[in-house]
Amino acid sequence: MTLFAGHGLACRRGERLVFTGLSFRVAAGEALLLRGPNGSGKSSLLRCMAGLLVPVAGAQTWDEQPVALDRDAHSARLRYLGHQDAVKPALTVLENLALWQQLHGVSDAAALRRALSALGLDPLAELPARLLSAGQRRRVALARLLAAPAPLWLLDEPTTALDDEGVGRFARMVGDHRGSGGLVVLSSHGDPGVAGEVLALADFTPAPGGES
């Protein structure tokens, strides 16, 4: 059974210790919701999980194997979605997704079509991404998760700019992913339409002045 866990993680941004002594565990089919006020380190934790940011203390494991031992294997099993959509404005929606597949060594036209229809992007497929609204761009970014599948989804406020219908589609997408044994970690301020264990980051904020 797949298990992604972290123990005693601490993260520093500049001079400030953002969180310390943080542990988490997500098993196959589970979702972990990161909650906390602005600056409590939700994005930093997600970047640590993705390997983009190196924690100053602690370790992460995947199936009991330290993640730091094989970074390439870890990047291959995760999909990270940050604040920015990383959608190229000059390419059409379809080209953006096809390019994503090529970059990940996937050639699966059926998955591409499924990704488009799962996010309701079929009518927009041939449109250059620069003409899309913020919510539509976010849908393209989410469609990438389906175009090139990976077990671990790390999503930083994935429902930002989505309308109610979009949030519904997102919730269904996450449900299907969990149903097929996927793991989801997501941060959110509002209601992302996903139920799961909640990790409150405020609990791990170091006391002001006291730095151990």
Next chain:
Amino acid sequence: MIAFLALVRRDLQLALRQGSDAALVLIFYLLAVLLFPFGVGPEPNLLARISTGVLWVTALLAALLAIERLFVSEHEDGSLDQLALLPLPLPLVVLAKVLAHWLLTGLPLTLLAPFLAIALGMDQVGYPVLVLALALGTPTLSLIGALGAALTLGARRGGALLALLVLPLYIPALIFGVAAVDASLTGLASLPHLAILAALLLAAVPLCLWATAAALRQALE
């Protein structure tokens, strides 16, 4: 390999769609070189004598002009995070981007040079070596420039800082590039100079790719 080629093709496609900086670089090269006859005066001997240096120095400045934006748009739209997570090692991601960039700027600069050499009255004996020297030298310029672009990513006034960082490192390529062409113009062997240019390129490939990847990881944190 598929991912590498896809990345090169992506950059070429993006550049052609957006009417990239590449065209600007070529126009800059053309105009900057053509300023010299006006500045120096229409004396054929003098122009021909300085033509090699003019062509190399302006090519170097044109290359610098283009490289600044190499990672900026990737950084701004969040693509850099995604590139770092690709199943492709980051140095190879950098190589793909530098290769695409060179195809769009360095290669056209190289091919344009002999035509500008005509305007400066360079002896046509030197044209083949001029093209060869630029073909070996401009990839080195792109690689060093990529390192500078990665180091100054996210810095305020990155452009000016980039020039200060990178221009001193361009000097070896400039010296041997000019020497190769001058040698062929005076009837001496240009091969040793070209060999050193090739050696510089071979050294720049691993050094710059790994250093650029490390600088990008810093920028991601």
